[in-house]
Amino acid sequence: MRLLLVALVVLLAGCAPVKDEAVPTVIPSPVSLAVHDGWRDLAEPEVATDASIAAEGYTLEVDGAGIRIAASDDAGVFHARQTLLQLTVDGRVPFVSIEDAPRFAYRGAMLDVARHFFGVEDVKRYIDDIALLKFSYLHLHLTDDQGWRLQIDSWPELTRAGATTEIGGRGGGFYTKQQYAEIVEYAASRFITVVPEIDMPGHTNAASVAYPELSDIPVEPYEGIEVGFSSLAIRSEKTYEFVDDVVREVAAMTPGPYLHLGGDESLSTTDDDFLYFIGRATAIAAAYGKTLIGWHEMGRSGELPAGTVGQYWSYTTPQDGAAEHTLSFVQQGGRVIMSPANVAYLDQKYDALTELGLQWAGPTSIPQSYEWDPADIVPGVGEEQLLGVEAPMWTETLADIQDVEYMAFPRIASIAEIAWSPRRERDFAEFSPKLDAFVAFLDSRGINHYLGFPGTH
Structure with a gap:
């Protein structure tokens, strides 16, 4: 039993929630985003083709089993990866289910x-x-x-x-x-x-x-x-x-x-x-x-x-x-x-x-x-x-x-x-908190930006 518990702790370590981790937001906002309990280490996603998904659209699933992307084209896979970048905090990703596609081409x-x-x-x-x-x-x-x-x-x-x-x-x-x-x-x-x-x-x-x-x-x-x-x-x-x-x-x-x-x-x-x-x-x-x-x-x-x-x-x-x-x-x-x-x-x-x-x-x-x-x-x-x-x-x-x-x-x-x-x-x-998180994302990537944000002046 003791060995079983140790093995279970090791197995779950890669997806256990970390104290004070806040769920990042995504800009532009996905069509649907459901956040679940749990985080995991960032890893290379599994990618699948799904012809039913709209052009440039994608689905993204993150859970204890892994990270999975589905799309009907390579652009959709690329956009899913951009979403994953914004979701990542200190090398970890929250458990999410996302369906997404663009309003305009x-x-x-x-x-x-x-x-x-x-x-x-x-x-x-x-x-x-x-x-x-x-x-x-x-x-x-x-x-x-x-x-x-x-x-x-x-x-x-x-x-x-x-x-x-x-x-x-x-x-x-x-x-x-x-x-x-x-x-x-x-x-x-x-x-x-x-x-x-x-x-x-x-x-x-x-x-x-x-x-x-x-x-x-x-x-x-x-x-x-x-x-x-x-x-x-x-x-x-x-x-x-x-x-x-x-x-x-x-x-x-x-x-x-x-x-x-x-x-x-x-x-x-x-x-x-x-x-x-x-x-x-x-x-x-x-x-x-x-x-x-x-x-x-x-x-x-x-x-x-x-x-x-x-x-x-x-x-x-x-x-x-x-x-x-x-x-x-x-x-x-x-x-x-x-x-x-x-x-x-x-x-x-x-x-x-x-x-x-x-x-x-x-x-x-x-x-x-x-x-x-x-x-x-x-x-x-x-x-x-x-x-x-x-x-x-x-x-x-x-x-x-x-x-x-x-x-x-x-x-x-x-x-x-x-x-x-x-x-x-x-x-x-409603958008402002998302933009706050995005500005922090810009800072992490060394992208210059206006310094007057946050604020609505």
Whole structure:
């Protein structure tokens, strides 16, 4: 009997509860999470395939017998492992039963590498950051007035001349095709798809510095933060040769289904010219087999290729025709990505005292980033019309990846929750304790974040 008791103690040691262990929470919240009595040491999970589980979804069971994951695809297994990371405390995992699947397939984060350039390792770090929250798309804003950041063989001066500038005058930079492929492959290994953006016809000063024939007016290198002053030469055939070549090369090096053509803040382009350009440029781009995405202003056109996706960036209360322009994408057979600037733009200050960031759409507090729903913004654009949600990070004031992380975290957790978890009434008081635990998780992984949390200011 004595030997039997000793053997039993040894057997249960790996799963006995430890005094004062608190059950961690998970962000984004699973569809269902049941917590049972007991903890065990973290171990390599058993993985099984279950075709009945939704794409990217999974089940996770932790008990005395082991850790088991089931999913219908590799992405689901990966997401289950991210959940397991958050559940782990000092090498131990609570007994849980989880069923989970995403609300939206498109759960995006955008990084502006044009205003300030971020090298390959910085982009990889951000990919690792967002993978923890089960984001599925990384939108790279590759071109703007301040710099062109991607090698284009047929127009080599885009990087020889157009990539040498950035805000602050630090010399800019660009990705070779090999480096871009490295980023794409690295993201894919985390089940994140890269969406490249080549913004036009505005935000094109750097392209015109490289090739002055692309502009109707003289241009000079620009390293400031103003917008709306640049435009391509809309009636020049050279412009459409440029569009064709650039889109062809970008599409060829991008395995994902989407190509973003910008279309925002074309304030120096007349209405007639804007519509003419969008009609021609989108027809050219669509011929290369990608589903196009455009900022919501592109919806001013009624001649978009079928299925073109609109990205909404006005406020939670639509301004200046934004609702009408966004609905236009749906009416033309497309869907919508929601990025309301006053709640989803991560570059907006947390409060008036935040040293980094802008505040033209903010400040945006952490509670504000959580207490909204993408299906409630534009009349006629509900759950069925939404492709998903994206959290953009513009980098006018962000000079390094630590700045980016500081502005992203923990607010980006709110966007992940909205994009992944089932729709519900969102109360920040309920979410706040989860965010507290998540901030501790960030600290454990050395990820920079805003220091004003906890608090609801």
